Structures are given as structure tokens and as C-alpha cells.
Amino acid sequence: MITTDPCMTTNDIPESGGVVCAMLMPHAPVLVPAVGAERCAAVKSSCLAMQEVSARLLGNRPESVVLISPHSPRQSRAFGIWEGERLLGSFTDFDAPQLRIDLPSDTALIEAITSEATSHGLLTWRIPDQALDHGALVPLWFLTEAGWRNPTVVVSLNDPQRGDLTGMGQTIAAAAKKLRRRVGVVASGDLSHRLTINAPCGFHPQARQFDKRLLQLVRKGDYRNLARLDPAQRELAAEDAVDSAWIAAAASEWQSNGHELLSYECPYGVGYGVAILFTAGSGIPGKCNPRKQSTAHSMPALARQSVTAALQGRLESPKSAWGGYFRKAQPVFVTLRSLDGSLRGCAGTLSPVCGNLAEEIWRSARLAAFQDTRFQPVDKTELANLRFEVSVLHPLELVLSSAELDPARYGVVISTEDGRRGLLLPGIPEIKDPEEQLNAVRHKGGICWDEAVKLQRFEVDNFKEDDEGSESAHGNL
Secondary structure (H helix, E strand, O other), rough: OOOOOOOOOOOOOOOOEEEEEEEEEEOOHEEEEHHHHHHHHHHHHHHHHHHHHHHHHHHHOOOEEEEOOOOOOOOOEEEEEOOEEEEEEEHHHHHEEEEEEHHHHHOHHHHHHHHHHHHHOOOEEEEEEOOOOOOHHHHHHHHHHHOEEEEEEEEEEOOOOOOOOHHHHHHHHHHOOOHEEEEEEOOOOOOOOOOOOOOOOOOOOOHHHHHHHHHHHHHHHHHHHHOOOOHHHHHHHHOOOHHHHHHHHHHHHOOOOEEEEEEEEEOOOOOOEEEEEOOOOOOOOOOOOOOHHHHHHHHHHHHHHHHHHOOOOOOOOOOOOOHHHHHHHHEEEEEEEEEOOOOOEEEEEOEEEEEEEHHHHHHHHHHHOOOOOOOOOOOHHHHHHHHHHHEEEEOOOOOHHHHHHHOOOEEEEEEEOOEEEEEOOOOOOOOOOOOHHHHHHHHHHOOOOOOOOEEEOOEEEEOOOOOOOOOOOOOOO
């Protein structure tokens, strides 16, 4: 049985705090369905990737988010930080006044960032309490749709080419560690704005080459070379993603564990790139299988994405980009837990009913969230405080006695000839020995001790949003 982060080391970020993930998210209002309307069809891949990256961010369990917006107010030498008890804004300027952002401002983290900035020799200023710009609104809308309700900080840049971006990233990291707070960083930015003749800033033939070079760095996780991008080419491309991504990468200490470019497209002459720059808990570079680690983070993220989409009334299947391990048809159980570890829902099958693992996870996540009859259906307000867990089942093995069971390693199935059945996943803390496991399974299946049964065991590969790397509960069906 493996857990979400099989390569976790003491160098990774546990509950003690720090930057746990960094994401690159575009900020074009057309990506928001109520704003883009029929134009959203041309940016469908970006919309799906924004939903996915939001789910992945929540899956890293940040307590706060720091978002860097290139469209927030600027001063020439100082980085701005939005002040006020709440971060507020709406899409009124984009003909969708019903869409609003209202998030608590993380005042403690703001003070810590300000203090650390001074120690790094950086200047900061407080942006007066006012409506958020679209550079903040668009990413935050996708995050809130995914269930984000926690304290948030919005940071603005200093003047272009002013520098100090590395220092600002280090400041955010130091503030997170000082407060022992798990922080996710979002770099808001679009790539070139000059990719077609109808682009907002006109066309330039070198703009596409700029996007290609930047995407190469993102794909490789080679963030230090952001500083080597030609300033003249950046200017002619009219991009606004590099500085935000630079700060996010520096805040992540230039780590690229779990990095992945999820989507890139440019139907309206502007490059929209959606990427995971870094996720914590991926171990020492070179020591782990990146595909396995990406899979470990992706499975619970996919389960969360399914439930998020259902709560938004969207019934689509998982996007076809899921490949590799996800192409296999395997049985899974999806478990939902509250922050205190208590069960909130669980569902799955002993044999696959879908064509591949991605579809199986998608289906089981919705069954666990909405059709586990022991609980009320999950609602939108709960999503940010739920943790998703995916157990991929190995084949069942027939056993002859309890001596062949180990509740820490094996799940168990007891079945009768008339079709009654009881099942438990492995790793339930309350189950200490095989006899307790068998007693619990018989009770669940309504099977008496004197009835003849078939006894089977199974192992699971367990993937969960808890990135502490510890062996914890693996489902209590």
C-alpha cells in the first residue's frame, strides 16, 4: 500500500508552514463563463485547466493564498499590498455584476510580509481599500468556485524592469515560515498579447517565439532562467506573466517538484498559459519517479474537480488529456473527510464499471459526495474544508482464515451466497487486529458469525490530499 507522497522527506513542508504550492493562472475575463458566454467555446481547454489547477491548489491544503496581480495599482519602487478586512470585487465592468468576490484578507500575513520586506531591503505600500482588478478577480473566481474561502493576500508589482522580484518572493516565503502557515502562491498573468492581427496590442512576428521560450522554461521547471528572458522581446510581446511567475518561483525557492503545463492556447491573440509551477511534498529531486508523483497529486485533484463541476451544475466527463496510468480500467473507492478526519462520504466498486481510471474516479467522487446515504449531500460551502482520498484496488485474493489478514495492509470482503456483502478498506486506525476487522465487516454486511462466507483480501494504492506523508486512515466505508 502506498500513500500520496511516497518520497516525502524531512526537507518537505509539513504542518510547520511555508509555501506549499505555486500556480500560474491567466486573468482574461473571457475565461469566466458568465463573461465569455459563447466565446468560451474557443477557450474551453483553458477553462478546464483553470478548474483543474484550482482543485490542485486546494488539494495542497493551503491556509492562505498570496496572489500576485500585474494589474493592481503600482508605485515605481515599492510592491503594493491590498489593505482592508475583506477583499472585494465584481465583474460589473465585464457585464456580469452578479459575479462577486468576497474573501477575508489575511491581515497577519500582510503584517509579516511587510516586516520581512523591510528586512530584505524592499519597499512596500498599502493599496487603499477598493475593488479588485481583473488580474486578481479572474483567478480568485476560479478558486472560489473550487471552494476557496480562506484568508487571501493580493500583491501588486513595482514598475517594470525595476527588479527586486526575487527578494519579494523570498519575502513571501519567509513570512509564511515565520507564521508557520501553509501558503499557496498564485502568479496571475497572460503571455504575449500580440499573437494575431486582431490581438489587443497588434501583431508582432516575434511574439509567438517569446511564448514558446517561456513555455519551455515552465515545462522544464527552469525558473531561474526567467531572469534571462530578453527584456526587449518581453516588451514587444506585451506580456504580463513573467514578473508574477518570477516572484512565485522565488517564493517556492526555485523548486519545481510536481510542475506541469496544463494548457496553452491563444484564440484571441493573447496567450493563456495554465501551469502548476511547484507543489510541496514531492521529495528530493532525482530520487522519485515524477510520473508516479504527478499521479499521486492528480488523483485526489481529479476527484475534487468532479465534485466541484457537479456543484456548478456541469455534468461533463473528465477531459481527455488524462493519460498514462489513468487509461487503465481499475476499481477505486473515493473517500471524503472533514478537516478533523471524520468520514464525510465514501463510494466505489470492487470491479471497474467505467472505461478507464479517470472516469472511475470521476464517477465515484460524485457518488461519495452526493449519494452516500449515511450523510447529507455535500454542498458548496463545505468544499474547501473537505479532503479527498482515492484508493485504487488491487485484485481480490481468496483467503482461508483470519491468520492471512492484516488490517493495516489488507482490506477485506466477506460475502454470502445470497449476495450480502461487507467491505472495509485497509488502514482504519480504529481496527487493530483481524478479529476486529472481521467483526466490523460482518456487522456492516448484516452477516452473522455462524453463516458460511467467502473471505477475500485486497491491497490498495492510496492517494490523498493530506501531504504529510504519514500512514493515516484509508477509508471507513
